[in-house]
Amino acid sequence: MLRRVRLALGVLLLTSVAFLVSGGLSPATAADTTITGTLTSPSGIAVTGVVITATGADGVSVSGTSDEKGVFVIPLPAGGSYTVELDVTTLPEGITLNNEADASRSLLVLGGEKRIIIGLSEGGESGIVTESSGTAERVVQLFLDGILYGLVIALGAVGLNLVFGTTGLTNFSHGELLSLGAFTALTFNTAGLNIIIAAPIAIVFAAFVYGWGQNRILWRPLRRRKTGLIAAMIVSIGLAIFLRYTLVLFFGGAPESYKQFAGQPGIALGPFNTTPKALILGALAILALAATVVWLQRSRIGKATRAVSDNPALASATGIDVERVISVVWIIGAGLAAFAGIYLGLTQNTVWNMGQRILLVLFAAVILGGLGTIYGAIVGAMVVGIFIQMTTLVIPTEMKTVGALFLMILILLVRPQGLLGRKERVG
Amino acid sequence: MHANTENTAPGRAAAYNALRDVAQVPGSPKPDPILIADHVSRQFGGLKAVDVAHVEIQRGSITALIGPNGAGKTTLFNLLTGFDKPDTGQWTLNTKPIAGKAPYRLARMGMVRTFQLTKALSRMTVMDNMLLGANGQSGERVFNALLPFTWKAQERANAERAMELLGRFNLDTKIDDFAGSLSGGQRKLLEMARALMVGPEIVMLDEPMAGVNPALTQSLLGHIKNIREEGTTVLFVEHDMDMVHDISDWVIVMAQGQVIAEGPPDAVMKDPQVIEAYLGSRHGSALTADGTSLTADSQGGNT
Amino acid sequence: MDFGQIFTLTITQAFGVTALIYLFAAIGLNIQFGYTGLLNFGQVAFVAAGAYSVGVIVLTFDLSLWLSIVVALITSTILALLLGIPTLRLRADYLAIVTIAASELLRLLVRSIAFKDVFGGAQGLNGKLGQEFHDLNPLPADFTLPVLSWSRQDLWVVIVGWSLALLFTLFVWGLVRSPWGRVVKGIREDEDAVVSLGKNVFVYKLQALVIGGGIAAFGGILWAVAKQSVQPDTFQPDFTFFVFTILLLGGAARVFGPIAGTVIFWFLLAGFGEVLSSLINNGYIDFLTATDVGSIRFMLMGLGLMLLMIFRPQGIFGDRRELALDAR
Known part of the structure; x- marks a missing residue:
């Protein structure tokens, strides 16, 4: 019984991480300028006989076919802008792309070997997820990808860190605030609202229901009961499991996309390939984070928040309503987390365990920057985001999280107070 | 001055005699020191919490380490017992250098401490x-x-x-x-008894009287005296000057991380520097409430 | 509805192979968390170490199962030292994050393409694991149980598994009533106090981590041998949290806590699942489908962990004296 469930979960997981698994290393070729890549199914089997065509700006097209190792090489006449198309009819039975519209994308090849990664899945979905190329061009691309990823992490990490700072709770269910936000937006979106409208409604809903409400129903009573921090941490784990499987119950296990912008074609900004939605989301994320920082610096309740983080007893003694501050922190934290979830939903997809998958990365960011400090969380998030993307230069993409986790462990050992944190007084 | 000395307390008499001729200045050498510390300092951020040039603790005596809140007493305790790492400093137990040793090793060598917040192992x-x-x-x-x-x-x-x-x-x-x-006072007693179970040469008590109801304080003081009578050295931290008067053989006063005065209890309490340190930090209110005699002394000292 | 069958299936699971895997992990966690107070959120890594040791030695290197058991214990010890030496000086919540991160890190490594030749990638290692163990099965070839639905092979695993589990329980009982046990319990209550009494707390914590990890590794060995398969994605962090639930249910720092917790946990979980499935299959419940049962079971598990921690942190058989302490 459980075995069946676990098997089903395993299959789910396999499909959802298909894009990670599919990017093998490509062989060197004789031609000077090529587009190359390896097609592998999620279960690791090479996908052969798939035709991929690159069409240049001048209308000349060249194609390549994946060989018995799944490797395809498209020799290009010259560098330039190309539209790369994957002929989906040549895909073997059972192997699919996420979105057929995604089978076509434009990219800029400056020369040398340009590697592209094409995500395949067995019965599930994925798509052309990311691309990479050789040399400095790739460094720039990864750096900017890292900044965008770092912004998502920062949105998630700020709430995690604010709650930790004001209440001492190490919240293992914070990832689920991202998932809940994303799925709330999905619900509104499915009901007919454009995601541009659904997203802000979902964020406000998340802030007050999942943030304020959660604190009110669960955490405040626990604080009243004087539940220990470790006990509270374990409670948050139970909550995370509960919420995760509630999402499975209502939305199923398969990843879903929002109705709008799902297959937005990429654009090239100089050497940097991205999508308009990612840029807009990035800008909005910067705005949201900046607003949070300004709020903490300037507003009365923001200053009170910092005072509570510093010393709750003292803050309380000086007349600050600590519980009110905590309520506000939960509202802001949950709102930012919902934003992060929708961000992930728009740029990747929404899936029941999306929060769980990013939680450890959030912890990495928070620990790197220093527990309890908001600037630390943002700086830590940017470092982790860029670090995760940049490490794919030297380690396989599938192991990029390994690098981040390793970095976190290292930081904890060398500088437990984080990069920006203060050293605690002992005794 | 020592009218309240119990006649049946040879330990107290011995400590009194040994310390009688010791100079009443900070860092004064003792005839038979069990613990000697040099240049111990510890900084928190920009604040120098502890900066002790030299201090000696006489064997077999009850030495009180007093000072206003934030004087660095507990930090010095943490440093000496290995629970915190100093920025600089050397100190010896029975002439053996012990700086940098792990706290559990110091306990095994005979230096056992208790904590300000009682650490009875509840379950x-x-x-x-x-x-x-x-x-x-x-x-x-x-x-x-x-x-x-x-x-x-x-x-x-x-x-x-x-x-x-x-x-x-x-x-x-x-x-x-x-x-x-157990009740708060009983936990203090248990912690003290447990410390003695280690068989220490010196016990270091961090605010043993804190949080104990006044009725029990007297019996607690009695127990501390008994520890000395058994031949064990006692060093204890206290911020209330009145508490130390009755039981200590020697008093070391700290303020702003430094040792500012040393001497027998009565002499130290008349020291204008000490009074100023206390008044400076407490604005006199608590002190006057605690002991009117001290206020009188302070006026006498200032004139 | 056939309640007889539901009951039989439930009992089969409550004492079955999967329950045993969790039981070993819980006995180990009881030493680490229950008695010593170590917040080890990476217990699944020790189970994985045991399972992968068997998988790699037997399948990848084609060596003996018995050798693989020795290797499993060495691997889990090395893992405990690697995890413990740098982290056991950290605060409890940092230790929790480091251990969970390390367990995820290991899972990502063994499922990676880079080490596919050794660990089998995302597919894991599947094949004739534990043949030497099953060859020792003394049960007659045509043996079937009258009531419970264990196969001959599973029954052999269950018999050996429970014998080992009782042996380990006895071992824990011996350990915790000794002065060694007194020291680790002291560490759980207040580390600094124990240090001040001259105990090298770090060494005791490391010992607890190694012993608990070794017992958990037996869960992994059992897994590999009984299920003939080692797959990376079964070793997710949630495994550890279910072990925590089991331990809290039976009572942390109780010698029989893990056994009681495991049996009750699986009895409730399996019983609930079987009853619900049966209700759905017989048409009594039409707003749920059979696939929902799995999700609802996990939801209840999460809810159970929350409620236990909030209302009965000392387990369902709480000691009245300890209860009184909690109320303070």
């Missing part, structure tokens, strides 16, 4: 608390643990010693109670 019985104090138990080695015959005899001997100590501290009726069920 363990009073007897288990005591037995934990015994040193060199073979049953504490993981490989012997499963072979009771290797430690049963030792365990019985330790339990006897524990019973004897608990009897002295009036806790012998509570051996099977959880430590967490």
Whole structure:
């Protein structure tokens, strides 16, 4: 019984991480300028006989076919802008792309070997997820990808860190605030609202229901009961499991996309390939984070928040309503987390365990920057985001999280107070 | 001055005689020091919490370390007992250098401390608390643990010693109670008895009177005196000057991380520098409330 | 509805192979968390170490199962030292994050393409694991149980598994009533106090981590041998949290806590699942489908962990004296 469930979960997981698994290393070729890549199914089997065509700006097209190792090489006449198309009819039975519209994308090849990664899945979905190329061009691309990823992490990490700072709770269910936000937006979106409208409604809903409400129903009573921090941490784990499987119950296990912008074609900004939605989301994320920082610096309740983080007893003694501050922190934290979830939903997809998958990365960011400090969380998030993307230069993409986790462990050992944190007084 | 000295206290008399001719200046050398510290400093951020040039603790005496809140007493305690790492400093126990040694090693060498917030091990019985104090138990080695015959005899001997100590501290009726069920004062007593179970040469008590109801304070003071009479050196931290007057043989005063005065209790309490340190930090209010005589002294000192 | 069958299936699971895997992990966690107070959120890594040791030695290197058991214990010890030496000086919540991160890190490594030749990638290692163990099965070839639905092979695993589990329980009982046990319990209550009494707390914590990890590794060995398969994605962090639930249910720092917790946990979980499935299959409940049962079971598990921690942190058989302490 459980075995069946676990098997089903395993299959789910396999499909959802298909894009990670599919990017093998490509062989060197004789031609000077090529587009190359390896097609592998999620279960690791090479996908052969798939035709991929690159069409240049001048209308000349060249194609390549994946060989018995799944490797395809498209020799290009010259560098330039190309539209790369994957002929989906040549895909073997059972192997699919996420979105057929995604089978076509434009990219800029400056020369040398340009590697592209094409995500395949067995019965599930994925798509052309990311691309990479050789040399400095790739460094720039990864750096900017890292900044965008770092912004998502920062949105998630700020709430995690604010709650930790004001209440001492190490919240293992914070990832689920991202998932809940994303799925709330999905619900509104499915009901007919454009995601541009659904997203802000979902964020406000998340802030007050999942943030304020959660604190009110669960955490405040626990604080009243004087539940220990470790006990509270374990409670948050139970909550995370509960919420995760509630999402499975209502939305199923398969990843879903929002109705709008799902297959937005990429654009090239100089050497940097991205999508308009990612840029807009990035800008909005910067705005949201900046607003949070300004709020903490300037507003009365923001200053009170910092005072509570510093010393709750003292803050309380000086007349600050600590519980009110905590309520506000939960509202802001949950709102930012919902934003992060929708961000992930728009740029990747929404899936029941999306929060769980990013939680450890959030912890990495928070620990790197220093527990309890908001600037630390943002700086830590940017470092982790860029670090995760940049490490794919030297380690396989599938192991990029390994690098981040390793970095976190290292930081904890060398500088437990984080990069920006203060050293605690002992005794 | 020493009219309240108990005649039946040879330990006190010995300590009094030994310290009688010691210079009453900060860092003065003692005839038979058990603990000598040099240039111990510790900084928190920009604040120099502890900066002690030289200090000696006389063997067999009760020495009080006093000073206003934030003077660095507990930090110095943490440093000396290895619970915190100093920025600079050397110190010796029985002339053996011990700076940088792990705190558990210092405990085994005979320097045992207690904590300001009592650390009774709540979910363990009073007897288990005591037995934990015994040193060199073979049953504490993981490989012997499963072979009771290797430690049963030792365990019985330790339990006897524990019973004897608990009897002295009036806790012998509570051996099977959880430590967490004891009253605040009883926990202090248990912690003290447990520290003695280690068989220390010097016990370092961090605010032993804090949080104890006044009725129990007297008996607690009595217990501390008894520790000295058994030949164990006592160094204790206290911020209330009145508390130390009755029991200490020697008083060391700290303010802003430094030792500012040393001497017998009566002399120290008249020291204008000490009074200023206290008044400066407390604005006099608590002090006047605690002891009017001191206020009178302070006026006398200032004129 | 056939309640007889539901009951039989439930009992089969409550004492079955999967329950045993969790039981070993819980006995180990009881030493680490229950008695010593170590917040080890990476217990699944020790189970994985045991399972992968068997998988790699037997399948990848084609060596003996018995050798693989020795290797499993060495691997889990090395893992405990690697995890413990740098982290056991950290605060409890940092230790929790480091251990969970390390367990995820290991899972990502063994499922990676880079080490596919050794660990089998995302597919894991599947094949004739534990043949030497099953060859020792003394049960007659045509043996069937009258009531419970264990196969001959599973029954052999269950018999050996429960014998080992009882042996380990006895071992824990011996350990925690010794002076060694007194020291680790002291560490759980207040580390600084124990240090101040001259105990090298770090060494005791490391010992607890190694012993608990070794027992958990037996869960992994059992897994590999019984299920003939080692797959990376079964070793997710949630495994550890279910072990925590089991331990809290039966009572942390109770010798029989893990056994009681495991049996009750699986009895409730399996019983609930079987009853619900049966209700759905027989048409009594039409707003749920059979696939929902799995999700609802996990939801209840999460809810159970929350409620236990809030209302009965000392387990369902709480000691009245300890209860009184909690109320303070």
